[in-house]
Amino acid sequence: xxxxxxxxxxxxxxxxxxxxxxxxxxxxxxxxxxxxxxxxxxxxxxxxxxxxxxxxxxxxxxxxxxxxxxxxxxxxxxxxxxxxxxxxxxxxxxxxxxxxxxxxxxxxxxxxxxxxxxxxxxxxxxxxx
Amino acid sequence: xxxxxxxxxxxxxxxxxxxxxxxxxxxxxxxxxxxxxxxxxxxxxxxxxxxxxxxxxxxxxxxxxxxxxxxxxxxxxxxxxxxxxxxxxxxx
Numbered sequence: 001x002x003x004x005x006x007x008x009x010x011x012x013x014x015x016x017x018x019x020x021x022x023x024x025x026x027x028x029x030x031x032x033x034x035x036x037x038x039x040x041x042x043x044x045x046x047x048x049x050x051x052x053x054x055x056x057x058x059x060x061x062x063x064x065x066x067x068x069x070x071x072x073x074x075x076x077x078x079x080x081x082x083x084x085x086x087x088x089x090x091x092x093x094x095x096x097x098x099x100x101x102x103x104x105x106x107x108x109x110x111x112x113x114x115x116x117x118x119x120x121x122x123x124x125x126x127x128x129x
Numbered sequence: 130x131x132x133x134x135x136x137x138x139x140x141x142x143x144x145x146x147x148x149x150x151x152x153x154x155x156x157x158x159x160x161x162x163x164x165x166x167x168x169x170x171x172x173x174x175x176x177x178x179x180x181x182x183x184x185x186x187x188x189x190x191x192x193x194x195x196x197x198x199x200x201x202x203x204x205x206x207x208x209x210x211x212x213x214x215x216x217x218x219x220x221x
Contacts, residue, residue: 023149024142024145024146024148024149025142025146026142026143026146026186027139030139031190034187035190035193035194038190038191038194038195039194039195039197039198039209040198041198041207041208041209042207042208042209043208043209044208044209044210044211046210046211047197047209047210047211047213047214049211050211050214050215050218051190051193051214054193054214054218055186055189055190057218058186058189059146059147059150059186060150062147062182062185062186063146063150063151063154064150064151066147066151066154067151067154070154076153076154076155077154077155077156078154078155078156078178079178080178080181083178083181083182083185086185087185087188090185090188092185092188102184102188103184106184106187106188106191107183107184107187111138111180111183111184114180115181
């Protein structure tokens with residue numbers, strides 16, 4: 001009965017170390033899906049790896065940009081305004097392309113409902129302009 | 130009409146990623162600044178900031194995809210190759 005007991009600990013420690021090395025990142029399958037949805041043409045497997053790497057770099061950049069914006073405003077919390085300013089600088093939000101249109105175009109209904117108010121029951125429109 | 134794409138955002142992952150890079154940074158749960166319509170958030174316990182980060186990420190991937198496709202067309206390639214995405218990433 002000693003042999004199976006001795007055999008076990010090795011893979012277990014391996015597994016533990018692998019789990020620790022796992023970094024938080026967007027699932028590659030999701031990146032793949034979104035990217036191929038937008039390119040609309042076949043993509044080589046190596047190219048997807050590049051896209052993943054780019055995404056990682058993108059989040060690094062995004063985090064430090066958001067930090068800079070909120071620090072500049074003397075806050076420790078990222079707020080919507082920071083994100084809008086960021087998107088303006090990225091050239092995504094312009095006078096011709098307001099944030100609202102981007103939200104409507106890219107986000108699914110449940111998020112749209114979060115970000116863009118709609119008329120609610122009781123003849124109340126949130127918010128009233 | 131067109132293929133369905135999974136549209137929900139991996140919200141906890143997004144939060145973790147930002148946490149990884151900037152541990153001290155916090156994402157606003159609800160921000161009622163800026164424009165009147167934003168105050169709708171106060172009625173919801175969601176984090177629109179994360180939805181916004183997701184939106185930004187989608188737009189980033191969209192740009193990258195467009196750029197890579199342009200590169201592929203320019204080199205008369207039928208598929209997107211690594212070099213097309215690398216060149217696209219440099220532009221963006």
